[in-house]
Amino acid sequence: DVKVTQSSRYLVKRTGEKVFLECVQDMDHENMFWYRQDPGLGLRLIYFSYDVKMKEKGDIPEGYSVSREKKERFSLILESASTNQTSMYLCASGNRGSQETQYFGPGTRLLVL
Amino acid sequence: GENVEQHPSTLSVQEGDSAVIKCTYSDSASNYFPWYKQELGKGPQLIIDIRSNVGEKKDQRIAVTLNKTAKHFSLHITETQPEDSAVYFCAASRGGNFNKFYFGSGTKLNVKP
Numbered sequence: 663d664v665k666v667t668q669s670s671r672y673l674v675k676r677t678g679e680k681v682f683l684e685c686v687q688d689m690d691h692e693n694m695f696w697y698r699q700d701p702g703l704g705l706r707l708i709y710f711s712y713d714v715k716m717k718e719k720g721d722i723p724e725g726y727s728v729s730r731e732k733k734e735r736f737s738l739i740l741e742s743a744s745t746n747q748t749s750m751y752l753c754a755s756g757n758r759g760s761q762e763t764q765y766f767g768p769g770t771r772l773l774v775l
Numbered sequence: 776g777e778n779v780e781q782h783p784s785t786l787s788v789q790e791g792d793s794a795v796i797k798c799t800y801s802d803s804a805s806n807y808f809p810w811y812k813q814e815l816g817k818g819p820q821l822i823i824d825i826r827s828n829v830g831e832k833k834d835q836r837i838a839v840t841l842n843k844t845a846k847h848f849s850l851h852i853t854e855t856q857p858e859d860s861a862v863y864f865c866a867a868s869r870g871g872n873f874n875k876f877y878f879g880s881g882t883k884l885n886v887k888p
Contacts, residue, residue, distance in 0.1 A: 704880040712872055752818055760870030761807040761826045766818035
């Protein structure tokens with residue numbers, strides 16, 4: 663079974679703090695993704711990576727950065743957390759190519775005070 | 776880019792009834808259509824998918840149909856049970872190196888006992 667794990671299920675941070683969210687997958691997938699999920703807005707893509715050290719902006723990259731130093735690990739960084747970044751963050755991984763699915767982690771619920 | 780619309784946003788059915796959720800997409804190059812189920816506090820889980828060379832796929836009480844001409848696909852759940860209550864997301868993808876998914880806005884299904 664594919665396994666995608668995220669470092670924290672719940673996180674509480676203060677405005678201005680630097681926040682790291684970690685994601686690890688065990689299926690040797692080339693692609694990894696970070697989404698945020700907010701009520702009524704569905705899943706929005708923040709950043710994704712198609713290879714080690716490679717990254718692409720998604721639809722809402724402002725205020726975020728990412729790091730992929732190893733194939734199995736993809737980190738999302740909030741450089742200076744703000745209250746409007748309070749959300750559910752979901753990591754996913756999958757293979758390149760046609761008709762390949764994405765597998766999601768359990769999510770991290772982040773509260774920024 | 777691709778645009779995926781999903782209806783209805785909420786659906787309430789009696790246990791044992793059928794439930795149907797519909798999605799439309801705009802990019803005729805999309806060729807992979809997964810459906811995810813998200814239970815409260817968890818990450819989305821793939822429940823069924825369909826590829827563009829197939830018109831229908833069934834897995835026990837769940838089926839998905841695809842109409843490429845009309846660019847729409849639907850999820851059908853028969854003999855619904857209370858444990859089917861969750862949020863369901865459709866998605867569309869055209870594959871490639873990035874293999875980005877475009878998600879619908881989600882349907883909250885409530886199955887009343």
